[in-house]
Amino acid sequence: MSTPLQSNPPQPATRAFLSGIMAAWTSVFALVLAGSYVGIGALAHEFGFSVGWMVASTLLVWAAPAQVILVSTLGAGAALIEVALAITLSAVRLLPMVMALLPLLRTERTRQRELILPAHFTAISMWVESLRLLPQVPRENRIAWCNGIGAGFMGVACAASAAGYYLAGGLPLPLAAMLLFLTPMSFLVSVVRNSRLVVDRLAFGLGFVVGPLLTWGKVDLALMWTGLIGGSAAYAASRLYSARKRRPP
Amino acid sequence: MSGWIDWHAYLVLILVGFLPNEIWRMLGVVLVRGLDEGSEVLVWVRAVATAVLAGVVAQLIFFPAGALAVMPMGLRVGAALCGFAAFLLVRRSVLAGVAVGEAVLLAGAVLLVP
Known part of the structure; x- marks a missing residue:
């Protein structure tokens, strides 16, 4: 399909939000996120964080590489300023991603503050799937739809972080390696597809x-x-x- | 953990986890204000984002951490190549690529790693 798809007529915002959630849960990235966050949850358990802290870090940071750095450096007792520096360096990539995504969501009537939530939801999985699927979403619905796909992915990741936290220690080596391989393998093929x-x-x-x-x-x-x-x-x-x-x- | 330590851990999460990460997203919200969707700057910005993503993917394959680092380099690269080939052969399906790549990694891990 090389020609741009025809946009469907606009829906109520709640419907658009729900169809965003469905897009997240039917995406292959739901599996990928689940696997990756089981791994991070297990890591947080090993380093002695609480399960509430682990889930809060998924809600607030919402970037798997940064969370791996956060848990492993804090857990190893690194200086706070060093941790903050490592996190901010790993997060620079979010700037061009947000800048490439937001112009697709705006209409003339969009207020600046409506773009804050979609920006917070921006992470590799959400970005890749949004750039692929947004052309089929009516422009008026895109912010609600993006909040839906972001919330859908984040829900999966929170559940998986908690599950991984309680599974910790019971993962055999080949399975642990497979969980860590999910991220590079899925990003490799999905970015090329996009x-x-x-x-x-x-x-x-x-x-x-x-x-x-x-x-x-x-x-x-x-x-x-x-x-x-x-x-x-x-x-x-x-x-x-x-x-x-x-x-x- | 006592209540005080727990409270302290959440404060640390916000100061060194949330804020240093979120600042780039919010900077993006500010910087994109006057930019038009079709502008040339955004084509460049998207190319930069795509190159960074490719760099992340390559780093995770060539310089991994944890259990993946135990797997030999040849196995990691081989699994990624097999997954990519499956993706191209099966109508550019992401699921096929991920499934085949993971299966090759598992087979290699069982056969090669004691």
Whole structure:
């Protein structure tokens, strides 16, 4: 399907919210999140946090990589300022994600504060699925729909964090490895599926190569540089390519 | 845990977990204000976001933590390649890719890791 899908007529906001929740629960990411958060819940138990704290961290932080850092560094007794720095560096990626998503949700009448909740719900799973499914959602319904898919995913993650907390210690090694492999495997295929434009495919390929090279070379802020170098190079290359195509030979 | 320690743990969660993370989301809300949906800046911003995601994925495969780090590098890369091939073969299905990748990792973990 290369042509944009026709938007359906607008629905009441509650209906849109519920269909967002259904989109979350029927998405393959519901499984992925469940698996990943069982792993993080188990980790929180090992490091001696309470189950209420673990669920609160899912509600407030809502970013699996940051939560892994938070639990393992706090649990190991790292200095608070060090923990805060590590978290904020891992969260820089949320800025371009929010900036790419919000313009799809706005109408002329949208108030700034209505965008705060969808921004809080923005995480890799929600972002990937929203960019894929939003073209089918009427523009007037998109904020409610995004709040629905975000709440749906977050509900799954909270239940899984609590379940993992009580399962902790009983996970055999191959199963624990499988839970940790869910995130990279699902993101690999779903981001590629979402990349319809040349610039996005190039950015993914470049990021995949540049990221490990920078990490291997122990460059500081490796992920931020990966984004800036890979993304800018992909953008420049696709601009050059389309400028060439437009100019008659 | 006593009541005081619990209260303290939640305060730490907000100060070093929630705020340093959330600031980037809220900065995005502010910065995107005047930007039009079709603007060129956003094409670049999306390319940056996509490259960062690719970097995250590659790091989790090449430099993993915990139980995944126990698995040999060849097994992790092999499982990811098999999953990706399955995704391409089965009508670009994410579920097929994840299922095959996980199955290869499990088989390898059982056969190769003592």
